[in-house]
Amino acid sequence: MRDVAEGAGVSVATVSLVVNNKKDARIGAGTRKRVLETIRELGYRPNALAKNLVSGSSRFIGLVADAIATTPFAGQIIHGAQDEAWKHGFVLLVANTEGDEPVEKDAISMMLEHKVRGILYSTWFHRPTQIPAALQETDFVLVNCFSPDSDALAVVPDEVHGGREATDILVRKGHRRIAFINATIPAPAKDGRLQGYREALESAGIAFDPHLVFDAYPDQEGGYGAVEELLKRDVTAVFCYNDRMAMGLYDGLKQEGLSIPDDMAVVGFDNQEVIAAHMRPPLSTVALPHYELGAAGVRLLLGVDEPAGSPVLKLECPPVERDSVGPITLTGSRLL
Amino acid sequence: MRDVAEGAGVSVATVSLVVNNKKDARIGAGTRKRVLETIRELGYRPNALAKNLVSGSSRFIGLVADAIATTPFAGQIIHGAQDEAWKHGFVLLVANTEGDEPVEKDAISMMLEHKVRGILYSTWFHRPTQIPAALQETDFVLVNCFSPDSDALAVVPDEVHGGREATDILVRKGHRRIAFINATIPAPAKDGRLQGYREALESAGIAFDPHLVFDAYPDQEGGYGAVEELLKRDVTAVFCYNDRMAMGLYDGLKQEGLSIPDDMAVVGFDNQEVIAAHMRPPLSTVALPHYELGAAGVRLLLGVDEPAGSPVLKLECPPVERDSVGPITLTGSRLL
DNA sequence: GTGAAAGCGCTAACAT
DNA sequence: ATGTTAGCGCTTTCAC
Numbered sequence: 209m210r211d212v213a214e215g216a217g218v219s220v221a222t223v224s225l226v227v228n229n230k231k232d233a234r235i236g237a238g239t240r241k242r243v244l245e246t247i248r249e250l251g252y253r254p255n256a257l258a259k260n261l262v263s264g265s266s267r268f269i270g271l272v273a274d275a276i277a278t279t280p281f282a283g284q285i286i287h288g289a290q291d292e293a294w295k296h297g298f299v300l301l302v303a304n305t306e307g308d309e310p311v312e313k314d315a316i317s318m319m320l321e322h323k324v325r326g327i328l329y330s331t332w333f334h335r336p337t338q339i340p341a342a343l344q345e346t347d348f349v350l351v352n353c354f355s356p357d358s359d360a361l362a363v364v365p366d367e368v369h370g371g372r373e374a375t376d377i378l379v380r381k382g383h384r385r386i387a388f389i390n391a392t393i394p395a396p397a398k399d400g401r402l403q404g405y406r407e408a409l410e411s412a413g414i415a416f417d418p419h420l421v422f423d424a425y426p427d428q429e430g431g432y433g434a435v436e437e438l439l440k441r442d443v444t445a446v447f448c449y450n451d452r453m454a455m456g457l458y459d460g461l462k463q464e465g466l467s468i469p470d471d472m473a474v475v476g477f478d479n480q481e482v483i484a485a486h487m488r489p490p491l492s493t494v495a496l497p498h499y500e501l502g503a504a505g506v507r508l509l510l511g512v513d514e515p516a517g518s519p520v521l522k523l524e525c526p527p528v529e530r531d532s533v534g535p536i537t538l539t540g541s542r543l544l
Numbered sequence: 545m546r547d548v549a550e551g552a553g554v555s556v557a558t559v560s561l562v563v564n565n566k567k568d569a570r571i572g573a574g575t576r577k578r579v580l581e582t583i584r585e586l587g588y589r590p591n592a593l594a595k596n597l598v599s600g601s602s603r604f605i606g607l608v609a610d611a612i613a614t615t616p617f618a619g620q621i622i623h624g625a626q627d628e629a630w631k632h633g634f635v636l637l638v639a640n641t642e643g644d645e646p647v648e649k650d651a652i653s654m655m656l657e658h659k660v661r662g663i664l665y666s667t668w669f670h671r672p673t674q675i676p677a678a679l680q681e682t683d684f685v686l687v688n689c690f691s692p693d694s695d696a697l698a699v700v701p702d703e704v705h706g707g708r709e710a711t712d713i714l715v716r717k718g719h720r721r722i723a724f725i726n727a728t729i730p731a732p733a734k735d736g737r738l739q740g741y742r743e744a745l746e747s748a749g750i751a752f753d754p755h756l757v758f759d760a761y762p763d764q765e766g767g768y769g770a771v772e773e774l775l776k777r778d779v780t781a782v783f784c785y786n787d788r789m790a791m792g793l794y795d796g797l798k799q800e801g802l803s804i805p806d807d808m809a810v811v812g813f814d815n816q817e818v819i820a821a822h823m824r825p826p827l828s829t830v831a832l833p834h835y836e837l838g839a840a841g842v843r844l845l846l847g848v849d850e851p852a853g854s855p856v857l858k859l860e861c862p863p864v865e866r867d868s869v870g871p872i873t874l875t876g877s878r879l880l
Numbered sequence: 881g882t883g884a885a886a887g888c889g890c891t892a893a894c895a896t
Numbered sequence: 897a898t899g900t901t902a903g904c905g906c907t908t909t910c911a912c
Contacts, residue, residue, distance in 0.1 A: 600889095
């Protein structure tokens with residue numbers, strides 16, 4: 209910067225003024241041009257480190273994630289956070305903790321030392337979490353998780369709404385005997401989606417039948433294994449806890465010689481692109497708003513979004529209709 | 545820091561020495577203890593910004609990616625890079641460009657302004673690339689891509705080796721008529737895997753038959769659509785360009801009433817966990833070393849690994865054997 | 881063993 | 897309209 213000042217025959221202050229083009233400081237048109245030229249000639253770049261030091265805080269936003277690798281989900285959160293941060297002139301500092309506490313502590317320390325504007329603390333699946341002590345030293349928002357015993361800002365998917373949407377896809381096509389294969393694993397998703405399922409049935413005037421709900425491990429094998437039980441239920445449609453279960457279910461159904469959606473309508477949950485969009489037939493499902501989770505997280509952090517009412521913001525899970533759900537057909541329905 | 549110095553009744557210089565526990569500077573045991581205590585009491589954290597300003601360069605490593613979101617792959621690269629960087633006391637600065645040139649330029653500028661130690665420039669699938677001009681201003685390593693017309697450091701998967709491994713899985717089980725469904729899209733992977741396939745056949749003393757190689761679009765639909773052609777070939781095994789094709793192929797095969805691996809052995813490529821590990825039967829495939837790509841990238845960048853010979857380091861693609869390949873059976877093989 | 885002081889590159893009063 | 901100067905929090909000679 210000093211070099212530029214000398215080169216252009218001005219002071220460093222002047223250079224600073226034109227670089228940041230400060231409004232209130234009037235710089236002579238000639239001077240400005242001269243400075244700009246010198247900058248180009250010298251290939252000068254401002255030193256963000258020094259800039260931040262002066263201002264006392266950086267343009268960093270920290271993102272600590274418990275599992276960058278395991279799923280595509282974390283990637284989406286990072287992506288959303290990164291885009292939104294960028295939009296406001298911030299950069300993402302990413303740390304992966306793999307759920308390891310000491311690592312997490314180090315990661316947060318490091319971010320604090322870099323005087324981050326704030327920290328996004330994210331988990332790869334929606335769940336309650338403890339807030340690490342060090343987090344309190346700065347602004348933070350929980351992403352895809354929440355603290356049951358604090359009023360920390362958080363943003364999570366609206367599981368109930370998602371469950372309702374998923375069920376509605378089926379209801380709208382005329383299905384009335386709709387099974388729900390829930391997960392065996394306790395989670396906000398398990399309870400929320402079930403509640404959404406019940407709400408959707410109720411709105412449609414369909415009585416809730418507990419025999420139509422059963423549990424399975426939420427992966428392909430779980431879905432495959434659920435087929436036998438399912439076929440005892442005399443249903444025309446199934447709502448699966450997630451896409452992976454739906455994938456296994458497809459296999460089982462096909463093996464029984466059943467066709468989708470004619471013999472059985474299927475909807476999943478998660479909208480895992482690699483899977484859902486390319487199954488045969490493509491799977492109707494409900495999307496988990498991971499990208500939006502990340503983006504909303506930084507908006508909350510930066511205060512551009514205000515938390516309305518509750519400190520935990522719930523994001524909608526939009527339905528994604530593909531071809532695994534059709535109307536009940538006379539020929540197809542095993543019930544007729 | 546000044547507060548700590550005052551609190552402990554020493555100078556800031558002493559505090560600095562204690563904090564970084566410098567070897568050569570002898571600090572009285574009592575003084576050290578006193579300083580450490582004061583630090584704890586005051587909850588002091590060193591300011592990384594200031595530290596970096598003095599040292600002139602930061603402990604940042606930049607990672608610019610063209611697609612964080614699209615696939616789980618990018619996530620793995622980030623993860624590997626992050627772990628390795630962390631190991632050496634560096635932090636990852638992540639930028640997603642979505643392939644947009646201006647964004648990419650900004651991202652690199654920002655990293656340069658933050659005086660990063662170097663930049664990892666990564667793409668989500670293995671391909672040739674142009675080196676953005678600004679990159680040259682710092683140390684950089686190409687990850688999952690390479691520059692045909694420069695000797696820039698790069699680290700990429702060894703496609704030929706991968707193709708050989710995939711084919712070998714089949715060969716080892718006694719298969720001799722092995723089809724290869726290649727991609728329609730030009731890429732290092734297309735050429736490399738084909739070459740690997742040929743090499744593996746040759747090593748096994750199997751004559752290469754061009755009729756056993758054909759092209760399809762590298763996704764589920766492509767795999768499904770390839771079934772008809774495939775069944776004309778009188779083969780007992782197929783090597784698919786990627787797991788997604790294998791997934792579609794499964795559907796097609798099952799629809800024909802064929803069973804895997806008894807009627808047809810299948811191997812994929814990529815080892816996309818969500819898919820491969822949970823297909824029925826679980827898919828034998830070859831893993832793309834994304835995590836290692838990221839990790840090796842930072843090692844190359846930091847100079848802990850030296851490029852041996854060529855500036856482009858090729859990483860092995862390890863085979864992952866599951867259950868989609870069995871020995872040729874008398875009952876199963878359609879040829880007998 | 882420990883302190884004083886210079887300086888990293890920049891910004892923001894305050895002068896001129 | 898532009899220059900001077902005092903720090904931002906830290907490291908690092910060099911004295912004592």
